[in-house]
Amino acid sequence: MAKNENLNSAAKNKNDEFYTQFDDIQRELNCYLDYDKNVFRDKTILLPCDDPVYSNFTKFFALNFDFYGLKKLISTSYAPNSKKFIFQPMANLFDEESPVFDASKENSHGKLYTLDRESIKTKPYPVDAVKLDRYLDGDGDFRSKEVSKLRDEADVIITNPPFSLFRQFLKWIMDANKKFLIIGNINCITYSEVFPLIKENKIWLGHGMGRWISGFIVPEGYELYGTEARINKYGERIVATNQCLWLTNLEQGKRHRPITFNTMAENIKFCRHKDVKGKSILYAKYDNYDAIEVPYTDLIPCDYEGVMGVPITFLDKYCPEQFEIVGATESEGKGFSNGLWDSDSTSAQATVNGKKVYKRIFIRHRQK
Ligand SMILES: C[S@@+](CC[C@H](N)C(=O)[O-])C[C@H]1O[C@@H](n2cnc3c(N)ncnc32)[C@H](O)[C@@H]1O
Numbered sequence: 001m002a003k004n005e006n007l008n009s010a011a012k013n014k015n016d017e018f019y020t021q022f023d024d025i026q027r028e029l030n031c032y033l034d035y036d037k038n039v040f041r042d043k044t045i046l047l048p049c050d051d052p053v054y055s056n057f058t059k060f061f062a063l064n065f066d067f068y069g070l071k072k073l074i075s076t077s078y079a080p081n082s083k084k085f086i087f088q089p090m091a092n093l094f095d096e097e098s099p100v101f102d103a104s105k106e107n108s109h110g111k112l113y114t115l116d117r118e119s120i121k122t123k124p125y126p127v128d129a130v131k132l133d134r135y136l137d138g139d140g141d142f143r144s145k146e147v148s149k150l151r152d153e154a155d156v157i158i159t160n161p162p163f164s165l166f167r168q169f170l171k172w173i174m175d176a177n178k179k180f181l182i183i184g185n186i187n188c189i190t191y192s193e194v195f196p197l198i199k200e201n202k203i204w205l206g207h208g209m210g211r212w213i214s215g216f217i218v219p220e221g222y223e224l225y226g227t228e229a230r231i232n233k234y235g236e237r238i239v240a241t242n243q244c245l246w247l248t249n250l251e252q253g254k255r256h257r258p259i260t261f262n263t264m265a266e267n268i269k270f271c272r273h274k275d276v277k278g279k280s281i282l283y284a285k286y287d288n289y290d291a292i293e294v295p296y297t298d299l300i301p302c303d304y305e306g307v308m309g310v311p312i313t314f315l316d317k318y319c320p321e322q323f324e325i326v327g328a329t330e331s332e333g334k335g336f337s338n339g340l341w342d343s344d345s346t347s348a349q350a351t352v353n354g355k356k357v358y359k360r361i362f363i364r365h366r367q368k
Contacts, residue, residue, distance in 0.1 A: 016084065016162035018216035018239070020183065021232065022056040028181070028246050029060070031207035033068075035253045041069035046154035048142045049161045049169075051077045052113040052130060053095070056217075057159060062115055062126040073115040074150055075130070079139035080107045098132040110140015110147070142172060151176050156250070158182070160216075167193045170247070174202075181206060181248040183213065188247065189312045190332035190359055198315065199325045205315050206246025207254055215240035245316075258322040264301035271299065284352045288345035289329070289337060291362050293352050302365070307340060309350055309360035318363075326362040337362065 032039050045061055052058040052075040061073050095101050095111075114133045115126070123129040138144045142151075142161070151157060151172070160183040161169040171193055173180045186209060188194050197203045215230070215238035224230075228240045262270070264283060271277040276295050283292050283301070291307040294300050297314045307326050318325070327338035331348040340362055341348070349356045 016164055017222075018160070018163070018218060019051075019054065020056055020160045021214060021217060021236070021238070022060060022234075024213050024215075025056055025060045027212070028207055029064075031252045031254065032181070032250050035251055038069070039250060040156065042071050043155040044072040044074065044153060045070060046150055046157050047073070047075040047159050048140075048147055048151070048157065049078060049159050050075050052111070053077075058113065058130060059127055061158075062130050065115060065120055065126050071117065073130070074154060075113040076136065076140050076142075076147055076150065077111045077113075078141070079110050082139040082141070095132050100132055100134055102135060105135045108139065110136035110138060112136055112150070142169060148172070148176075151178065155179060156181070167191055170194065179250055181246060181250055183244055184247050186210070186243050186245050186312065188245075189315060189361075190328055190336075192333040192336075194247070195328055195332060195336065199327070201320050203247060203249045204255055204318070204320075206248045206250075207252055209245035209313070209316050210242050211240075213241075213244045213246075214238075255319055256321060258319045259317055261298075261300050261302040263303045267299050267301055273299065281352050281355075281357075286357075287351045287354065288342045288347055289350050289360075289362070290340045290342075291326075291350075293350070293357060293360075295357070300363075305365065307362050307364050309357070309362055312359050312361055314361055314363065322366060323363045324366055326364055328361045329359060332359065 047055065047057045047061065050057055055075065058073070058075045061068070061070065065073060112133045112135070113130050115130045119131060120126055120129045136144075136146055138146060140147060155178070157173050157178050157180040163185060166184050166188055169182070173182075174197070189198065194203070215228075215232070217236045218224070218239050219237070222237065222239075224237055224239065228242070230238050230240075232238050268282065271282065273296050276282045276299075281293055281295065282299070283294065285292055286309060289309065291309045292304070294308045294310045297310055297317055300308060300310060309329075327340060328336040329348060329350050330337050330341045347356065350360050351357065
């Protein structure tokens, strides 16, 4: 393997060990509760790819078990020996008190933790009542038969899955037709496994993206550098990526709130984006797509009836009652443009006067 390839996969696999902050989980989850206070009532929630001892997901749902009216919480961990990078202490002192604790399986097996309506009554604090139920037969790989069986038993699947297996993870959920809420990279929007589902309104972005997710916990040994690294109020080591989003098929209110836009003439006159103000690129017809270029979401004209190319971050503001998603640039997937692409063109990326623009999604206003 080439040296660079090694480094790339190392970087990728390290990202698999980014852990989610409690406050970020809380901020996102509150939005679903605001929309429907019974969203999790009588539901079994599965938290796979977790490490219940360290995971804020497990802690968060245990603390809210009664408030949410949950039926059962299931959380599974991935064996330390199977992880590409181990940042955490291998031994878990907390589990040593469990009657099923087996030191010989600690590093090689995944673990299954549960909390239900009966067991929550056994301890004064709900988090203490989360118990190590048993070791899994295998390492806790979400693709295994035993974890897939837990998936089938669950109503909702919630986690921050390994970034390097994101596509497989989403497919694993969709194959079982489950409700879910997961974290992914912003670029996942245009994956061939993701975009068609967004276009068909089967899945959508959660409440927040980018800075809304304020950073991930990285364990000791992960080098912190640059302005994007810090220690949070709990003393946890944080890297902020500004590159992530929540993806879901749970309803939330924000996506049903239409946004008010100016007319094309107003935008041309009052545009606040200096890089495009007065430039021919603004609203130019693409060389190779039957659509016009809208370089910023806030510049979508309210009075244009044709197809517009917008940045992928538009989806953060997407209201399906207001806009129809027509497609995306062919560079993201064959056939994605829904016939808008000039197939004689040598570029699958959209161009204006020969100059390539970044990834674009094609939309149009819904007819009133
Ligand atoms: C991005 S981290 C998130 C951890 C935790 N869910 C959280 O948000 O704090 C993903 C976790 O999945 C684990 N993992 C990696 N590959 C896995 C697999 N094939 N099956 C299950 N878990 C896996 C990683 O070791 C890591 O602990």
